[in-house]
Amino acid sequence: MATPNDAPTGWIAPRPAWPVILGAGFLLWAATVVVTFVTANPNLLPTIVLLGSFLVPVTFASWAYERGHGAHVTAELLFLCFVVGGLLGVLGASLLEAYLVRPSPLMYIGVGVIEEAVKLAALMVVAQRMAHRGARDGMVLGAAVGLGFAAFESAGYAMTSLVSRSGLDLVALVETEILRGLITPVGHGVWTAILGGVVFAASPRGRWRFSVAALVTFLGVALLHGLWNSVHGIAIVLTLVLTGDMWQTRLLSVGYLPELTPAQAHLSTALDWTGLVIVAAVGVLWLTLLAAGNRHTPGTQGDSGHTTE
Template sequence: MQASQTPTPPDRTNRAWSRILRYGLVLWGATVLVTFVTGNTNLLPTIVLLGSFLVPVTFVAWAYEHARGDNVTVELLFSAFVIAGVLGVLGASLLERLLGPSPAMFIGIGVIEEGAKVAALVFVARSMAHRTPRDGLVLGATVGFGFAAFESAGYALNALVTERGLSLIALVETEILRGLLTPLGHGLWTAIVGCVLFAASAGRKWRVTLGVVATFVGVSLLHALWDSAHVIAFRLTMLLTSQPWQERLMRTGRVPELTPAQTHLITLMDWVGLAAISALGVLWLLRLWGRHSGRGNRSGPRDERPRDNENPPDIDDT
């Protein structure tokens, strides 16, 4: 009888994130199809919202199911996604107005957007009495995905409105592309910073260690490389394959017309660059997860009794 009273672990086979993705894709696809058939523009906001939020919400649900700690509640996740996501977008938009066109512009954008997301993360988690690296990973990913969702909605709206009127095809293409790339961008980078920041700030007081600073600089550089991947691919292609007439145009500050072979090469280099940047980010996160996954992930009273050969956690992981 005693065994029957033992609490059973949560059923991991009941994956909410999988249902969210499946049902969301069906609803988004149905809405796109009906809009194509009927031309009903009242459905366009539904396409924008479903397409922009489906992947971020799915990955937040996945992170919560696979890496949650007792300190992260559904209410806190909602606040991190919506409040921090909006605050991050607003802060980044205001600060990015200060940047001028220059080779360092992408670095500035990376620092500003990552800084805005970290500030929003700290704001949402300010009342947590106890923080673990896993909490930082989940909340950081949630803030990043919230930022990505609202940003993607803006990009989708811009793609919809063209000089020739509303373009449903451009809207759908933009949402598909950003949906595929979203898991490897904002959510990944802020999860890395959140994990290291929370590892250094287990109590109520926030601590900015050398490891935290180095991590922030690292993800900001990944962000800058991601944003500049197309420009880098263009310049490399011109360096390797440019014709004399193209070089003359570039010296005058004009962008030359590309040959079909050059267009394909730029696309290939662009995707290879994004894949390499994504691999670096994923490997970095996996390294942090492997290092911190076994450390205190429970809230509430902790056993303060000293244990033999117990060392304090390394809070300066980068």
């Protein structure tokens, strides 16, 4: 059994890679944006989309790998979860949502259930051959699948924002990538990390098993996901309930969202961001408590990076 004392005298732990990835990646993305503005070269647009969409997810996947201390997680497995797991999740969610989701008050809850289910299925497919699994392994690999999903999803949003009625809108593309980069760390990666940790804990080796805790966790993260997607609509409804005129209230009562006044738009935006912060805080706190509870369980690693099994 390896221990921190087995390290040779003068051994220095490697520096974390994620700050380099984030710093260098951001400079390259910013340089590409500037050159594209100056030269109006459309051939650089795919580079902006790819760098902007994948920079933050890759950075946080690296951070999770370096800080998560999963005893049985290799760099190759992390890569497969990010790319293969993330892409399988996006494809599966697109198919199921196209056939199963219909406009309704619970539409976003349904989206949350579908996307968390397909991300979990993708994680299980990629990690099926792991001989040993621990809760912290599930958190690290679950985060990788969720962040991969977010990266591919953000690329889609970036491409959609780029195309406008008047042509290619580079400003809208940059704004979309900045916004998606800010919210990515507290979304898909957190939810799938929570679910992965609980499912892996119930299935330490061999066939997958689902405990009551795993089912409750799935419903919980799906609800968080659904609330995250619903926050914008909830903010508009709350704004109209609190400040709406009679005509706005009447339209709302028959299922229509009336146009907001400038003052109402500001209030709605404030409520929107407040809701996102609350949902994000719940998810991050949940993941933090789960990680703390499994910090010293068998099969995890200590701060030195050595297996304590």
